[in-house]
Each structure stands twice: as structure tokens, then as C-alpha cells.
Amino acid sequence: MKILGITFAGTSTDARPEMTAFVSDVLGLARLNVEGVEADLFGLPDGSQFAVAWPGGMGAGAQSLGFVVEDLDEAIAELKAAGVECDDTASGNADMRYFHFHAPDGHVYELVEPRVSKRPSTS
Numbered sequence: 001m002k003i004l005g006i007t008f009a010g011t012s013t014d015a016r017p018e019m020t021a022f023v024s025d026v027l028g029l030a031r032l033n034v035e036g037v038e039a040d041l042f043g044l045p046d047g048s049q050f051a052v053a054w055p056g057g058m059g060a061g062a063q064s065l066g067f068v069v070e071d072l073d074e075a076i077a078e079l080k081a082a083g084v085e086c087d088d089t090a091s092g093n094a095d096m097r098y099f100h101f102h103a104p105d106g107h108v109y110e111l112v113e114p115r116v117s118k119r120p121s122t123s
Helices: 016-026 072-081
Strands: 003-012 030-032 040-043 049-053 057-060 063-069 096-102 108-114
Touching: 003 108, 016 040, 016 049, 063 072, 072 096, 072 108
Parallel strands: 003 049, 063 108
Antiparallel strands: 003 063, 030 040, 040 049, 096 108
16 A cells, blocks of 8 residues: 555544634634535645544544545555454545544554545655
């Protein structure tokens, strides 16, 4: 699998309204409206995104981290072949397809394949 960068980070919290206000008003990140996202999503200047969700809104963990991959289907096949605990299928929204897996540290991570050309340059 070819990892191209980190594209996404997020948190799930009971203090979602307060955290959303903090990210917007104090950190100054711009709010994004992406169809199919059930979180408050913010864009960063490098094209990555930060999400604030209710508990359980990003799977079993309180935080999430997404790695951009060149080919999601190929990456999923490699994880499964390596015996990694994975979700059953990929999910997606208007901007990306993504897939959750459990790493050896017990945390849930995701692999992300953008639907549009937002991939970082590899040169």
C-alpha cells in the first residue's frame, strides 16, 4: 500500500458544541459543509480536515486519524491479508471513501481515498 499523507483527524466528545465553537472561534479554522458527514468538519490550509463529532460518531474511539492512500481497495486487501482487524466494508461521503481498521495499539485508524484530487504531492 502507498500512504501519501495524513488527511484527517477528529475527536468525539460530549462537549461537541463547545469544541466546535473553540475550533472555529479560537483556532480560527473554516467550517466545511460536506454532504454525508455527521460531524462538524473544518478545513486546514494544507487540505487536511479536522472533525468534531458526538461520542460514537467516529467509531469506537474518542479520536480518529486518517491516512491518505493511493488505492483504497488495494490497501484494504493488504490489511486483510496481514490479518488486521477491519470493518466489513468501506464507507464514504461526497469528498472521500474511507475504511476503518484496528492497529496493534488497540486504536481505530482509517485509510482515505479522496474522490476528488486533494492528494498531497509526492514529488
